[in-house]
Amino acid sequence: MITVGLLGCGNIGHVIAKSQENFKITAVYDVVFERAEAFGREFGASPYSDFSEFLKEPTDIVVEAASVAAATSHAESILLAGKDLVIMSVGALADISFREELIQTAREMKKKIHIPSGAIMGLDNIRVGQISSIDKFVLRTTKNPKSLSREAEEKTCIFTGKAYDCVHQYPKNTNVAESLSIACGRDVDVELWMDPNEDRNMHEIFFEGEFGEAYIRVRNVPSPDNPATSYLAALSILSLLKNLDNPLVIGA
Numbered sequence: 551m552i553t554v555g556l557l558g559c560g561n562i563g564h565v566i567a568k569s570q571e572n573f574k575i576t577a578v579y580d581v582v583f584e585r586a587e588a589f590g591r592e593f594g595a596s597p598y599s600d601f602s603e604f605l606k607e608p609t610d611i612v613v614e615a616a617s618v619a620a621a622t623s624h625a626e627s628i629l630l631a632g633k634d635l636v637i638m639s640v641g642a643l644a645d646i647s648f649r650e651e652l653i654q655t656a657r658e659m660k661k662k663i664h665i666p667s668g669a670i671m672g673l674d675n676i677r678v679g680q681i682s683s684i685d686k687f688v689l690r691t692t693k694n695p696k697s698l699s700r701e702a703e704e705k706t707c708i709f710t711g712k713a714y715d716c717v718h719q720y721p722k723n724t725n726v727a728e729s730l731s732i733a734c735g736r737d738v739d740v741e742l743w744m745d746p747n748e749d750r751n752m753h754e755i756f757f758e759g760e761f762g763e764a765y766i767r768v769r770n771v772p773s774p775d776n777p778a779t780s781y782l783a784a785l786s787i788l789s790l791l792k793n794l795d796n797p798l799v800i801g802a
């Protein structure tokens with residue numbers, strides 16, 4: 551049984567806690583301690599208000615499902631505590647020197663940093679961008695204004711530019727852009743749209759290069775408790791944890 555420490559007892563944390571099969575969440579931490587306490591009562595995990603005490607719990611892996619700020623503050627100490635790490639708030643890795651330091655720490659500690667596929671499909675083969683030339687890479691994300699905590703009467707483009715800048719302006723909505731950038735090894739182009747007639751979180755990927763061309767479109771059901779987050783994102787952590795100790799490795 552894999553033991554999991556959970557950083558962030560929100561929407562994603564609750565979805566994964568309801569499907570514990572080959573893993574058990576034994577320790578939880580949240581900046582709002584009452585959330586960790588309530589979560590601990592519901593799912594039988596120990597709640598912590600002190601992050602260093604949370605790290606002393608003998609867990610195999612910590613799942614960060616909190617915020618870019620949480621991932622930035624705590625990722626290094628999680629690895630130094632000898633635990634593998636799943637990062638959901640991938641926007642934290644947009645800072646290249648921070649990302650390289652983390653990778654170096656993971657290497658020294660012989661630990662892994664996992665970036666789940668999150669709210670998209672196809673992240674595995676997008677890694678061909680690291681070994682083969684890419685001519686075009688655009689992510690077009692379209693969400694209902696409610697998912698962006700905004701209002702709009704008509705379909706409106708609110709950002710065009712590089713993933714790095716988008717992640718800084720919309721950290722709760724564009725972790726996908728950073729996951730794609732890391733996977734394919736370049737700062738991808740991003741368009742962010744809000745559309746009052748769209749009830750899904752839609753991500754379209756336009757990808758062209760030496761390999762040929764690909765178009766991937768996912769129309770995700772938003773999480774009822776946090777419409778900015780697609781339900782698929784929580785499922786992707788579950789499939790990652792389910793396959794962690796599987797000798798058969800599927801995907802690139």
Ligand SMILES: NC(=O)C1=CN([C@@H]2O[C@H](COP(=O)(O)OP(=O)(O)OC[C@H]3O[C@@H](n4cnc5c(N)ncnc54)[C@H](O)[C@@H]3O)[C@@H](O)[C@H]2O)C=CC1
Nearest residue numbers: 558560561562581615616617620638639668669725779783
């Ligand atoms: N990589 C991807 O494809 C995706 C990433 N995400 C990201 O996953 C993260 C979690 O998403 P949800 O569960 O929907 O969010 P949520 O807002 O429902 O829950 C986050 C929880 O973390 C806690 N938290 C926030 N900052 C914290 C900190 N500094 N220290 C400790 N606890 C903290 C909050 O109090 C809350 O209980 C978000 O950063 C979101 O942007 C979401 C969807 C897709």
Ligand SMILES: O=C([O-])CC(=O)C(=O)O
Nearest residue numbers: 669723724725726779780
């Ligand atoms: O990328 C993100 O941060 C979240 C997102 O768009 C989604 O869940 O669809």
